Amino acid sequence: MSDSIKNSDKAPEPVGLYPHARKVGNLLFLSGVGPRKKGTKEIPGVTLDADGNITDYDIEAQCHSVFENVRLVLEASGSSWDKLVDVTVFLTNIKVDFKKYNAIYAEYFKDNQPCRTTVEINSLPTPIAIELKCIATID
Template sequence: MKEIISTDEAAGAVGAYSQGATNGELLFTAGQIALTPDGELLDDEDIEIQTEQVFDNLTAIIEEAGGTLDDVLKMTVFLADIDDFDRMNEVYGSYFDDEPPARSAVQAGGLPAGVDVEIEAIVSLE
């Protein structure tokens, strides 16, 4: 059975999608961008600040579903410019200890609202 996850602690959905959806075992988050819960778009900030906001959003959604970042199985990172990978990765790595999740990172042709990074997660809630 599908359950929609929604929290005011993360950027609200701005289209026909949910912040997250779960079947009680797995949580799938929507791609999160550098948009604050108050609706402020951080597209003019550097990749590090944008990545931190993305993780703030992801953390809030995951916690609303009953999980933590330690429960993340897989993340997909979309970058507007793959040359930002090292700087994004430094921030990304600070959120995980010895057992980071699986990850893919790709350069996308264009990201929503002109941001530099978007990240989605698959999380185990068991």
């Protein structure tokens, strides 16, 4: 079963005991992917105060970063962007961020249009405004 676990050496490390992805049959299930940068706690577009609370954030920067991180996990796992079949998007402020996120999403997914669900949640485990949960096909 361990050969079904997939990790990327280019994507940010998981924040808990879980893999970046797991292959089951010809499907690849990605764990939640956020916009953090590998090897650091830096989150593009996020400003924190001394106590680690968000004082400002840029949803556009986070969107670009999270989409790049998803791509890195897909490629390290033997899949690719065009093989995404389902995307669940978690936003912490859908009323403010949805329009910008939706426009950026359309740029990245104009050629491949997986099924999508977007939901608002109260918070995420790290100070981020977006996280993606994806399913792709894999050979």
